[in-house]
Amino acid sequence: MRTYVGVIALSFRDYQAYRTNMLLRVVTGLIGVMLQAVVWSAIYARRSVLGGFTMTEAVTYVIVSQALMRATVVRSGLELTKKFRSGEITKDLCLPVDLQAYLGAKDLGRSLSASLFVSVPMFLISWVAFRITVPASAGTWCVFLLAWLLGVVLQLLLGFLAGVAGIYTQYGWGTDKLKDAIVLFFSGAIVPLDFFPPGLERLARALPFQSAYYLPLSIYVGKTSLPQALPVLGLQAFWCITLLLLSRVAWTIARRRLSLFGG
Amino acid sequence: MGEAVVVNNLRKVYRVRKLVGKWPADLLSFRWTEVPALQQVSFSMNSGEAVAYVGPNGAGKSTTIKILAGVLRPTEGSVRVFGHDPFRYRIHNSHNIGVVFGQRTQLWWELPVIDSYRMIAKIYGVPRSDLDKRLEMAVDLLELEKLLHRPARTLSLGEKMRAELGSVLLHGPRLLLLDEPTLGVDLSGKRRIRQFLAHLKKIGVTVFLATHDLGDIESTCDRLIMVHQGRIVLDGMVSELLASFGHDIEVRFADDRVEGRSLSDALGLEVSGANGRFVIHGKGTEPPVSVVERLFSLGKVVDISVKAPDLEFVIGSIYDRLSGGQSSCGHTSG
Ligand SMILES: Nc1ncnc2c1ncn2[C@@H]1O[C@H](COP(=O)(O)OP(=O)(O)OP(=O)(O)O)[C@@H](O)[C@H]1O
Ligand SMILES: [Mg+2]
Numbered sequence: 129m130r131t132y133v134g135v136i137a138l139s140f141r142d143y144q145a146y147r148t149n150m151l152l153r154v155v156t157g158l159i160g161v162m163l164q165a166v167v168w169s170a171i172y173a174r175r176s177v178l179g180g181f182t183m184t185e186a187v188t189y190v191i192v193s194q195a196l197m198r199a200t201v202v203r204s205g206l207e208l209t210k211k212f213r214s215g216e217i218t219k220d221l222c223l224p225v226d227l228q229a230y231l232g233a234k235d236l237g238r239s240l241s242a243s244l245f246v247s248v249p250m251f252l253i254s255w256v257a258f259r260i261t262v263p264a265s266a267g268t269w270c271v272f273l274l275a276w277l278l279g280v281v282l283q284l285l286l287g288f289l290a291g292v293a294g295i296y297t298q299y300g301w302g303t304d305k306l307k308d309a310i311v312l313f314f315s316g317a318i319v320p321l322d323f324f325p326p327g328l329e330r331l332a333r334a335l336p337f338q339s340a341y342y343l344p345l346s347i348y349v350g351k352t353s354l355p356q357a358l359p360v361l362g363l364q365a366f367w368c369i370t371l372l373l374l375s376r377v378a379w380t381i382a383r384r385r386l387s388l389f390g391g
Numbered sequence: 392m393g394e395a396v397v398v399n400n401l402r403k404v405y406r407v408r409k410l411v412g413k414w415p416a417d418l419l420s421f422r423w424t425e426v427p428a429l430q431q432v433s434f435s436m437n438s439g440e441a442v443a444y445v446g447p448n449g450a451g452k453s454t455t456i457k458i459l460a461g462v463l464r465p466t467e468g469s470v471r472v473f474g475h476d477p478f479r480y481r482i483h484n485s486h487n488i489g490v491v492f493g494q495r496t497q498l499w500w501e502l503p504v505i506d507s508y509r510m511i512a513k514i515y516g517v518p519r520s521d522l523d524k525r526l527e528m529a530v531d532l533l534e535l536e537k538l539l540h541r542p543a544r545t546l547s548l549g550e551k552m553r554a555e556l557g558s559v560l561l562h563g564p565r566l567l568l569l570d571e572p573t574l575g576v577d578l579s580g581k582r583r584i585r586q587f588l589a590h591l592k593k594i595g596v597t598v599f600l601a602t603h604d605l606g607d608i609e610s611t612c613d614r615l616i617m618v619h620q621g622r623i624v625l626d627g628m629v630s631e632l633l634a635s636f637g638h639d640i641e642v643r644f645a646d647d648r649v650e651g652r653s654l655s656d657a658l659g660l661e662v663s664g665a666n667g668r669f670v671i672h673g674k675g676t677e678p679p680v681s682v683v684e685r686l687f688s689l690g691k692v693v694d695i696s697v698k699a700p701d702l703e704f705v706i707g708s709i710y711d712r713l714s715g716g717q718s719s720c721g722h723t724s725g
Binding site: 130131134135138142145215216218219221222223224225226230383384386387388389390 | 407454457461464486488490492495
């Protein structure tokens, strides 16, 4: 455990080496925020409530979502496929670490770095510029952050699974992008699930991806009240555990495959 | 003491995907072929032993090392490293071993070497005091002080190799698995690396060294295992192997009419050369002094020199014999 905490810390520091990059991310992030603000103002031009969201709620949802999207850096999947192809994985397997936990810890460090230095500035600027709402109670903040963290873990697990799938398709970039597209769509990162057509909404709610954005964000904007939040956290935890088990099985099979085809 | 490594009837085949037909049919129909890399390999190593692992390209050396490191699972047979199955207990095993692959580096490309070392120490959970001690030892033996603060990417091939070797002792491994650690290293670099290995051996580390550089063996290893086409063809002490090959004796007779054939008959040894200048190829069974004495009795000798067999000659002639005997039976190398 100490090992992985150390890896998180190192990767947290390492990610800050790219300072200009961080600044650029804040700028491009804000452009995305602006775009969302313009689009949603237009959508709400002739009505006051849509899908149960007021304009302020919807704009807050999508802008905070933009900030959260910049906060999760998932590279482990792509890294895994690349290491597999280049044979670098041989060296990593000589380290006394579980590769999934190791790659995950690296991503967690990066994500913490990005949260602090990209998302927080984005959030603060948007708060001033677009007057988004902020949860009033400390309790809501805590539950939101917890839900968000579970969402990050879920994305790490999905990233790793995509990486393992990339080993099989021999086209890691493709599987990773496919995963990104699915997550972007079904997680409610761009549009709250409430706005989906009923059939699609039901599907999205049955899938694990809503954990990444929709569930934490509905806590943030108050669509999920505190008492309702407990089963939501439970659902997120359920998906995390399921995907964890799945990824362990997938990884065991992938190691056999590596063994068969050589390092 | 105890046994560091026990390998029993180890067999390893790789699977290779073969494309059949032309596009687009090849997208659907694969065929698998199996490449045997190791067959019936058995050997064991005691703690503290230093063993050289040699063999021609494609013999199976790297495969063996990857299996001992727990990266690859044997197709058949059993492998124990300090009593454990390295594939099954990979993480446990990795605390005990230090692995160097000549062509790969564990160092972070962008980070100064010292930062990589700290990172590695953190991953292995090495206490601060141990780290300082081992770091000092590595810096001393491999002369790393000038390299420590440079990013790995700026190091030359040989420098990188030295830095890499330094990284491998930070967690205090009991067994070193080295795959061509002097690849691309210059003479003085090799000397440092050999010094380093000799020191580790002295403090009781078991060394398993796969190499094509026979100098590495002479300076470090007592025992030699030779693998050829996935089978072990030789396993013994280096000194005994050398002794089993005779000395070469170069001789010049005053009389240049002395004939090679009669010389050969008289000595009962193989002889090459002509016109009074010959090389007598001794056998390991007769000491060279006695051959020299017999030569003196055969004519007036004006010049004579005795050459002890070196490892290069010995291993070279074994390789020749191996490839002459039964060459390439469906064997690929690379
Ligand atoms: N990933 C792989 N897929 C298929 N065959 C492989 C693979 N890796 C090695 N081989 C084959 O297995 C055999 C043993 O290879 P190995 O790399 O262990 O040899 P080696 O003794 O290390 O050779 P060298 O001295 O060239 O490094 C060779 O025939 C090689 O072609
Ligand atoms: Mg090799």
